[in-house]
Amino acid sequence: MRVKPDYLSSSQHTLERGNNMKKLFISLMVLFLSIVLVSCTGVSSETTTLSSSDTTTISSSATTSETEGTEPLSQDDILDSLSSAIKDLFE
């Protein structure tokens, strides 16, 4: 039995298009998974850096006798300190 050449050609073409789409889809998925992986690694290392810095600050503060239980000053306290220091310069 002979198969019509046109039908065979169209079928092959459809198969090739389907395969190309799958390849494209898989490539894009791999690309974005890579981006997500790299980004998450970057964010994680940044977080680690910040955490270690915080820990270092607290530890170094805790080694001095007067700094047990040190807490960050409020915005008002910081601005008041800055204000006093700056105004003292010009009195």
Next chain:
Amino acid sequence: MKKIMVFTLLAFLSFSYSFLNQLNADTLSYPFDSITIVEAYTFDVTIPSTITSDSLLFGQVTEGEVISIYVGTLEFVLDGVPASGSSQVIIVSDSEGNDLFQFLINNYLYQEGILQSYGFASHILIDPEVGVFKDLSLLDAGLQEFVVVHDLINDAWSFSDDEGTEMLAMPGTYASETGLSIVISAYSGTGE
């Protein structure tokens, strides 16, 4: 099949984008444990009669009163190392030396050879564990911003309130200090 793949891809991209944005927003911070004042300047201005009732200064000062403007340039330090660049603070004091407002810098404009403009706003906040940040929710009540302008052509200074009322520096009142190294602790009990 093709449509399913496209929709899946779009959904995945949207999720990835929002996930990464959320991660970055949650983790970007610039903590510091002390602040160094490296420069400061001051000048006085006289409250004009043109000040409007919508001004932040309205009700706090009287017409003809001389108020003082102080500006300091700050550097943030963590463990003895510069942490996140610099900032500036403005202090507006009444004639008796009481602080009326303390704002951090919000924007800066420089026109070469013409002027330098510094905007200080109430929605710029400071937290030793976070750094300097903007709280945009405070803008719901409107922008509260003072502006200091250095006229480079005439080497003159001026202060404008949040309503744009300009007050020129009184002659002979401008003074500045540079090369400073005044350390202010951002934590209680650590000394200065």
